[in-house]
Amino acid sequence: MSVICQGNRLMGSFEQAAPEELLQAFREFQRLSDSLSQSYAQLQRQVGALTEELARSRESHRAETSARLRLAQRLRQLLDALPAGVVVVDGRGEVSECNPAAVTLLGEPLKGEQWVQVVQRVVSAGETSDCDLLLPGGRVVNVTTQALGEEPGQIVLLQDVTETRRLQQQLERHRRLAAMGEMASSLAHQVRTPLSAAVLQLSNLQSVAGDADKVGRYAEKAKQRLHHLERLIDEMLLFAGGGKVVDPELVPLDELLARIPEALAREEAFRVVLENRSPGLELRANREALASALLNLALNACQACNGSGSLSITVERKEPDRVAVSFRDDGPGIDAAHTERIFEPFFTTRAGGTGLGLAVVQAVVTAHGGEVRCHSVPGEGASFIVELPLSEERGR
Ligand SMILES: Nc1ncnc2c1ncn2[C@@H]1O[C@H](COP(=O)(O)OP(=O)(O)OP(=O)(O)O)[C@@H](O)[C@H]1O
Ligand SMILES: [Mg+2]
Structure with a gap:
């Protein structure tokens, strides 16, 4: 301009x-x-x-x-069509969002309600396990929760597992029936051998009635076979009753372990080294059942080593309230193909073995709230680790 x-x-x-x-x-x-x-x-x-x-x-x-x-x-x-229920709980614990499946499972009112109150309302019918809820209509719902990332609150996923749990129970029942059938036929087979041997020795006894020496020998053999039968039946009973601990009492672990070198003292070429890093621990247990389970592991080691070798038993406390007892031998170890099967009843590779030893060990240890594991590299020995809960009364 x-x-x-x-x-x-x-x-x-x-x-x-x-x-x-x-x-x-x-x-x-x-x-x-x-x-x-x-x-x-x-x-x-x-x-x-x-x-x-x-x-x-x-x-x-x-x-x-x-x-x-x-x-x-x-x-x-997607949320509307999802068969699983999805509930979003905000930082104040209020249901801020939910999909139709969640409403069907949990009922109304849902949105805007306090999540804790919704849970209290629906679990009145009972809780079947840690994550499974039994809803009033009889449906079983599996609940998983996940944090909302950076935001406060959580996402709750509800899956109707009624049918799955029913099928699982059915499968478990079928498995048990199949195992029982298998066990019954193995048992019949196992019982028949010592029984016919005992019958044979007894008929021999009749034929040598005048010869005191022979009578004594045959009677002794018959007794041995009958003892074997007795042990077999005892183990079967222990295995069958594996679900519960009979007559539990406070048992010092040291006392159970001290029995092992004593029991194997006759095996002169077999060395047992006991290393107790946590002495004085106590367990709530059936003394005889647990002692015989631990002894069974030591016996297996001795048998695997053909009576000549060594077994190292180590006791180590696992915080806060468990103890691990490991049995490590320097025998031949376990074939990779067998490791899966050694805890099965009647699985044995030993001539004269019943195959019940480890099955009973597992049943007894599980009944005491523990677990038993096995590690083995063929040619480098075997390790069996028994983990057990400590008594809450003492030994802490
Ligand atoms: N320490 C070990 N080293 C190598 N193999 C082992 C050891 N312990 C167990 N096994 C294997 O596991 C199998 C099953 O053991 P388990 O104690 O159940 O039965 P068993 O010893 O054969 O017979 P029994 O009923 O008389 O104990 C054994 O036959 C053997 O093959
Ligand atoms: Mg055995």
């Missing part, structure tokens, strides 16, 4: 100005006018570029927003 005014002033004094000055003034005017036009054009280009950029950014923003909306819609549809 000022240039134009200046130009007007120049025009006003046109008549008085000398031609040279006039020309110069026009040139100046022209230069300023050109520069102005250039600036204007540049400004226009910039405005154009900015407008385009704005349009592009608006477009991408719109696309992003609609993609987000579509995603949210799809998630909503």
Whole structure:
């Protein structure tokens, strides 16, 4: 504007100005006018570029927003169609969101309710396990929770596992029946051998009635076979009653372990090294059942070593209230193909073995709330680790 005014002033004094000055003034005017036009054009280009950029950014923003909306819609549809119940509990413990499956499982009111109260309302029928809830209608629901990441609150996932649990129970029943059938036929086989041997020895006894020496020998053999039968039946009974501990009492672990070297004292070429890193621990147990289970592991080691080798027994307390007793021998170890089967009743690789030893060990240890594991590298011996809970009364 000022240039134009200046130009007007120049025009006003046109008549008085000398031609040279006039020309110069026009040139100046022209230069300023050109520069102005250039600036204007540049400004226009910039405005154009900015407008385009704005349009592009608006477009991408719109696309992003609609993609987000579509995603949210799809998630909503997915949640609505999900057969599992989903409940979102906010930082104040209130149900902020839930899908139709959750409403079907837990009933109304749900949204806006305190989650603790909803749980109290539905678990009135009882809790079947740590994560399974038995709902009033008889349905069993598995509950898992997950934190909401950075936000306070949690997502609760509810799965109707009524049918799964029913099938699992059915499968378990079938398994037990199959195992019982298998066991019955193995037992019949196991019992028949010592029984026919005893019958044979007794009929021999009749035929040598006058010979006191032979009578004594045959009677002794018959007695041995009958003892074997007795042991077999005792072990079967222990295995069959594996679900509970009979007559539990406070038992010092040291006392149970001290019996092992005593019992194997006759095996002169077999060395038992007892390393008790936590003496004085006590267990709540059936003394005889647990003592015989631990002795069984030592006997197996001795038998695997053919009576010549060594067994190291280590006791180590596991915090806070468990103890691990490990039996490590330097025998031949266990074939990889057999490790899966050694705890099965009647599985044996030993001539004269019944295959009940480890099955009984496992049943007894499990009944005491513990577990038994085996590690073995063939050719490098075997390790059996028994983990047991300590008594809550003492030994802590
Ligand atoms: N320490 C060990 N080293 C190598 N193999 C072992 C050891 N302990 C157990 N086994 C294997 O596991 C099998 C099953 O053991 P388990 O004690 O159940 O029965 P068993 O010793 O054969 O007979 P029994 O009923 O008389 O004890 C054994 O036959 C043997 O093959
Ligand atoms: Mg055995």
